[in-house]
Amino acid sequence: MFAEIIATGDEIRSGVLVDSNSGYIAQELEMIGLEIRRHHVAGDDLEQLVAVFKEVGQRADLAVVTGGLGPTVDDLSAQAAADAAGVKLVLDPKALEIVERYFKKLKRQMSPSNRQQALVPLGAAILDNPVGTAPGFMLTIGSCTMFFLPGVPYEMKRMLKEEVFPKLKKIIGDNYSYPLIKTISCFGLPESLVGEKIADITNHFPELKIGLRAKFPEIQVKLYGQGNDRAAILSQFDSATKWIKMKLGQHLFSPEGHSMAAVVGALLRSKNETLSVAESCTGGLIAHRLTNESGSSDYFLLSTVTYANDAKIKVLGVSAETIDRFGAVSEETAVAMADGVRKLAKSTYGLAVSGIAGPSGGTPEKPVGTLCCALSGPDGTDVHKYYFTFGRRQMLKSIFAMAALDLLRKQLEVH
Amino acid sequence: MFAEIIATGDEIRSGVLVDSNSGYIAQELEMIGLEIRRHHVAGDDLEQLVAVFKEVGQRADLAVVTGGLGPTVDDLSAQAAADAAGVKLVLDPKALEIVERYFKKLKRQMSPSNRQQALVPLGAAILDNPVGTAPGFMLTIGSCTMFFLPGVPYEMKRMLKEEVFPKLKKIIGDNYSYPLIKTISCFGLPESLVGEKIADITNHFPELKIGLRAKFPEIQVKLYGQGNDRAAILSQFDSATKWIKMKLGQHLFSPEGHSMAAVVGALLRSKNETLSVAESCTGGLIAHRLTNESGSSDYFLLSTVTYANDAKIKVLGVSAETIDRFGAVSEETAVAMADGVRKLAKSTYGLAVSGIAGPSGGTPEKPVGTLCCALSGPDGTDVHKYYFTFGRRQMLKSIFAMAALDLLRKQLEVH
Numbered sequence: 016m017f018a019e020i021i022a023t024g025d026e027i028r029s030g031v032l033v034d035s036n037s038g039y040i041a042q043e044l045e046m047i048g049l050e051i052r053r054h055h056v057a058g059d060d061l062e063q064l065v066a067v068f069k070e071v072g073q074r075a076d077l078a079v080v081t082g083g084l085g086p087t088v089d090d091l092s093a094q095a096a097a098d099a100a101g102v103k104l105v106l107d108p109k110a111l112e113i114v115e116r117y118f119k120k121l122k123r124q125m126s127p128s129n130r131q132q133a134l135v136p137l138g139a140a141i142l143d144n145p146v147g148t149a150p151g152f153m154l155t156i157g158s159c160t161m162f163f164l165p166g167v168p169y170e171m172k173r174m175l176k177e178e179v180f181p182k183l184k185k186i187i188g189d190n191y192s193y194p195l196i197k198t199i200s201c202f203g204l205p206e207s208l209v210g211e212k213i214a215d216i217t218n219h220f221p222e223l224k225i226g227l228r229a230k231f232p233e234i235q236v237k238l239y240g241q242g243n244d245r246a247a248i249l250s251q252f253d254s255a256t257k258w259i260k261m262k263l264g265q266h267l268f269s270p271e272g273h274s275m276a277a278v279v280g281a282l283l284r285s286k287n288e289t290l291s292v293a294e295s296c297t298g299g300l301i302a303h304r305l306t307n308e309s310g311s312s313d314y315f316l317l318s319t320v321t322y323a324n325d326a327k328i329k330v331l332g333v334s335a336e337t338i339d340r341f342g343a344v345s346e347e348t349a350v351a352m353a354d355g356v357r358k359l360a361k362s363t364y365g366l367a368v369s370g371i372a373g374p375s376g377g378t379p380e381k382p383v384g385t386l387c388c389a390l391s392g393p394d395g396t397d398v399h400k401y402y403f404t405f406g407r408r409q410m411l412k413s414i415f416a417m418a419a420l421d422l423l424r425k426q427l428e429v430h
Numbered sequence: 431m432f433a434e435i436i437a438t439g440d441e442i443r444s445g446v447l448v449d450s451n452s453g454y455i456a457q458e459l460e461m462i463g464l465e466i467r468r469h470h471v472a473g474d475d476l477e478q479l480v481a482v483f484k485e486v487g488q489r490a491d492l493a494v495v496t497g498g499l500g501p502t503v504d505d506l507s508a509q510a511a512a513d514a515a516g517v518k519l520v521l522d523p524k525a526l527e528i529v530e531r532y533f534k535k536l537k538r539q540m541s542p543s544n545r546q547q548a549l550v551p552l553g554a555a556i557l558d559n560p561v562g563t564a565p566g567f568m569l570t571i572g573s574c575t576m577f578f579l580p581g582v583p584y585e586m587k588r589m590l591k592e593e594v595f596p597k598l599k600k601i602i603g604d605n606y607s608y609p610l611i612k613t614i615s616c617f618g619l620p621e622s623l624v625g626e627k628i629a630d631i632t633n634h635f636p637e638l639k640i641g642l643r644a645k646f647p648e649i650q651v652k653l654y655g656q657g658n659d660r661a662a663i664l665s666q667f668d669s670a671t672k673w674i675k676m677k678l679g680q681h682l683f684s685p686e687g688h689s690m691a692a693v694v695g696a697l698l699r700s701k702n703e704t705l706s707v708a709e710s711c712t713g714g715l716i717a718h719r720l721t722n723e724s725g726s727s728d729y730f731l732l733s734t735v736t737y738a739n740d741a742k743i744k745v746l747g748v749s750a751e752t753i754d755r756f757g758a759v760s761e762e763t764a765v766a767m768a769d770g771v772r773k774l775a776k777s778t779y780g781l782a783v784s785g786i787a788g789p790s791g792g793t794p795e796k797p798v799g800t801l802c803c804a805l806s807g808p809d810g811t812d813v814h815k816y817y818f819t820f821g822r823r824q825m826l827k828s829i830f831a832m833a834a835l836d837l838l839r840k841q842l843e844v845h
Contacts, residue, residue, distance in 0.1 A: 025641055028466055030456030031652075032643075033448065037471070041445030051443055052478055056452070056469035063467055086622040087642055088629070121819040126622050146821070148622075167644075226446050292735075298721025299714030302735040306713025309789055309823055311737070317745065318735035320717040326706075326732040326775055330745065360741055374724055408724055 016187065017050040019075040021057070021067055023082040023092055024166055028058035036081045036171055043175060046194030046239065047183065049077065059083065064095035072099060072157030077186070079179065082166030084149035086128040092163055093152070097136035100156045104134045109141045110150040117148045139163075142178040146170050153182060160186060195245070197238040197252045198272025201263055202421055209234045212262045220255045222248075232414040235272065268424060275420045276304040276311075282427040283314035283363075290423070291360035292318040293331055293352035295343070296370035296386070300416040317360040321352070331355030344369045346387050346398045353391035353398075364426075365391035368419045370401075372411045384411060388419045390426060397426070431602065432465040434490040436472065436482055438497040438507055439581055443473035451496045451586055458590060462598065463656065464492065474498065479510035487514060487572030492601070494594065497581030499564035501543040507578055508567070512551035515571045519549045524556045525565040532563045554578075557593040561585050568597065575601060610660070612667045613687025614651040616678055617836055624649045627677045635670045637663075647829040650687065683839060690835045691719040691726075697842040698729035698778075705838070706775035707733040708746055708767035710758070711785035711801065715831040732775040736767070746770030759784045761802050761813045768806035768813075779841075780806035783834045785816075787826045799826060803834045805841055812841070 020040050026032035037054045044051055055071065057063045064083070071078050083092030097104045111133035118125040135141065135152045142151035142162065147170040152163050162179045164171045184191050201209055206229045213236065216225055224239035238255055240248035256270045269278050283290055292301050292315075302318035305311050321327040324338050333351040341347040349369045357365025366389075373383030384405065389398040399422060403414050435455050441447035452469045459466055467490065472478045479498070486493050498507030512519045526548035533540040550556065550567045557566035557577065562585040567578050577594045579586045616624055621644045628651065631640055641652040653670055655663035671685045684693050698705055707716050707730075717733035720726050734745050739758055742748040748766040756762040764784045772780025781804075788798035799820065804813040814837060818829050 026643055027453070028456060028469065029460050030453035030458075030466075033450050033453045035448050038442070038445035038448045041443065043445075045444055051445075052473070052475075053482070054443070054469075054471035057467070060467075067468065087625040089641065123620075123819070126620075126626060128622050128626055228446075291741075294714075294717075297718075298726075299709075299717025299733055299735065302709075302714025303718045303827075306735070306737070306787075307824055307827070311713070316738040317741040318714055318733075319745070320707075320714065320721070320733035320735070322721070322727050323731040323775070330732065330734070330774065359745060360738070372721075409722055412718075412722070 016076045017052050018044055018077040018079070019052055019071045020044075020054045021071060021078060021080040022054070022166070023057055023059070023064060023080065025058040025089065027056050027082070036166065036168060039168070039172065040079050040081070040175065044079070044183075046196065046241070047180070048187065048192050048194075048241070049183075059089040059091055061091050061095055061098070064091055065098045068095055068099035068156050068161070072159045072161070075159045077183070078159050078161040079175070080161055080163045081171055084132065084151065084163065084165045086126070086132050086148065090131075093135050096139075096152075096154055096156065096161070096163060100136055100138075100154055102137040105137050106130075106133055107135045107139070107141055107150075108133075110135055110152070113141070113144055113150040114148055117144075142174055144170055144174055145177070146173055151178065192241055192243060195240045195248050195252070197240075197256070199236040199238070199256060199259060199267060200269040200272050200274070201234045201236065201266045202232065202268055202275065202417060203266045204234065204263070206234050209236065209263065209266075213259055216255065216258065219258060220251055222251055223255055231410065232417045233275070265425060268421065274304070274307075275417055275424065277308050279420050279424050279427065280305065280308045280311055280314060282424065284310075286427070286430075288363035288427075289314050289316050289360070290364045290366065291316045291356045291362040293356035293365065293367035294318055294320045295322060295327070295352075295368065296372045297368050297412055297416045297419070298322070298372075300412050301366070301368070301419055304416060304420070316362050317356065319356055319359075327352060331359065342381070344371055344381055344385060344387060346389070346400055349387040349389035350391070350396050350398050353389035353396055357391045363392065364423060366419055366423050367391070368415055370411075370415055372408045372415065374408060386415050386418060388415075388422055390422055392426065394430075397422075431491045432467045433459055433492040433494070434467055434486045435459075435469045436486060436493060436495040437469070437581070438472055438474065438479060438495065440473040440504065442471050442497070451581065451583060454583070454587065455494050455496070455590065459494070459598075462595070463602065464598075474504040474506055476506050476510055476513070479506055480513045483510055483514035483571050483576070487574045487576070490574045492598070493574050493576040494590070495576055495578045496586055499547065499566065499578065499580045501541070501547055501563070505546075508550055511554075511567075511569055511571065511576070511578060515551055515553075515569055517552040520552050521545075521548055522550045522554070522556055522565075523548075525550055525567070528556070528559055528565040529563055532559075557589055559585055559589055560592070561588055566593065610655045610663050610667070612653040612655075612671070614653070614671060614674060614682060615684040615687050615689070616649045616651065616681045617647065617683055617690065617832060618681045619649065619678070621649050624651065624678065624681075628674055631670065631673065634673060635666055638666055638670055646825065647832045648690070680840060683836065689719070689722075690832055690839065692723050694835050694839050694842065695720065695723045695726055695729060697839065699725075701778075701842070701845075703778035703842075704729050704731050704775070705779050705781065706731050706771045706777040708771035708780065708782035709733055709735045710737055710742070710767075710783065711787045712783050712827055712831045712834070713737070713787075715827050716781070716783070716834055719831060719835070731777050732771065734771055734774075742767060746774065757796070759786055759796055759800060759802060761804070761815055764802040764804035765806070765811050765813050768804035768811055772806045778808065779838060781834055781838050782806070783830055785826075785830055787823045787830065788821075789823060801830050801833060803830075803837055805837055807841065809845075812837075
């Protein structure tokens, strides 16, 4: 029994958008024991879509199709599926209910074009979409059971789990096994070095499959376990995690795959401590990351994004002399910012960054990629200087924010 | 004349690695006037590879294949291409020279397995690889000219440009044309409504192809033009943009596809005005977006992310009474924050948001999704209240930040 994956849409066909759905679906399907043979991409073109659906329908046992279920004239997946199966499109009451329910929930007027989303091939089984307008459907084309899902990643992921997997389970029967995945988050080493440090892992844990994923600026180690003995797999995960921790040391920041902001937040909450941040080159990104965590108001009090020197002086109380003498990007200014914001917010910690994200503003002494990062706390103020060589402004902002939060994390883990 | 794209490799087939090569190649090929019909992914499996190569060989005029040219047993592209074309593999002296040259350059010993990389299908034309070990080749399979390139992105990109394009240009001949794409950015209408409002566009501009893309929280309208008369296409773009502006009014915020932060930044710069921001529920995201634009220090002076009420009072000078009486999320508090940050930073404008991003913190009067947004400027302070029904915290933060910047944009466009 094997499966193929089809992504549809002109954005993907023409390369405007990279198709991340197919890879995700492939990983998920392999985890439950299905063999994936091929992926396909076709644009918003009826003839091409029909051709791909028919071809896959003759060859594969199972297929997952993403995209083309929206309300516009470009959305042709239902029509193409109907044509490929040789059936008509019909207005499905259950599908219509899903579309209407969504608009009711949003308290918005449903537009006539959204009714089109309830048109599905005759004989299709509707797949519920709890988080979007587009219902999915399951349809047999040729000798293949095909699942049609929206292209919006979080809608697709939710439906794959809640709607497709239970049906697949029945189809696959005894071959279905419960896969388990564990993600371990690391920071501060390049992917290749993480790979080298843990290369030996397959000898120690031959039952586990290992993957590395660069989710800039983190590196994630993924452990994949499979079989019917859940407890045995979880115990292998535990041992493997300890082994990896031994190899990577402090670079491993979450054995649960949490984000750096979540790890820092949990540490602050558990200690009943608070944080304020003084940002310049990160431009609000540290605060943005911290506040992406629900409940962050428990420990996050204030961030000041002081781009202008005047703001550093007036808001944070950095002295004009410090800036004049050492520059806005200097260890001295970072220390004054960290102390200033901590005092202003009366927080346990004050974290400050000052650096050069580029593309302009670099000098031979302080090139683009320079970061000064200071942490003010009950025991005094620490300051560190870093130099990163990533070229792009947004990558630098991202790694600057990560480095600053990592500094705080290490401090919180020790104390 | 049309092309297909094939990515090979088990990492891509199984989803461990996302295939970014095919999208890149599609964009590049479309740019020179080639139509891309389909993409394919197949793993490191000789039978599957031969099947895909034969299938595409019968259908397409041109194809680009990436991956499978390395020195390991998994690298099967040359063997599969030879099988699909019905020819033998031969050791090519030019290919061997490329492999040897690379090892000489690195001052490394060439391993016997690397000799395998000089084995190519009989009749193939070698494509030089100036930056890696794997030579590429060009081979006719069926009625299709196929270009085989390594999967390492920077090797592939370099060879596509230096080796494939000159050959393609000769093959395409007079049909070689420069296509043009124009992106128009909109905000404040759902995708379906944008689609309805401009549905008629194909009647007015039949030469252009139109696409819609939801890049939350923006909606992008894409215009695709093609042909040899660049000036004529650009003139159609201009007319179509004016027509779309007429239909979408103020919802169209950039006829050049720029981001909202870039549009606001350009307006501020052109007027020599400055901005400070007081954030709470957006948690630094407004500042992050503004500072993603290089040169934003020209107009962006300060953002304060005042999560705690105490910080609102102490940093921004909001009165405790205002917060007590109306609540932290209220039009009154937003106004006080906007006025406060403007005064603190001495900026032309002060923009403030206060709202509830959830998932907790909502009440029946002020449910999750409520946003109060105030803009303080030389002519006084405006305040608006919004209610968004997107469920997720990060989506709400994103649309809150967009709505606030949009308020400022409209003000800047009028004055």
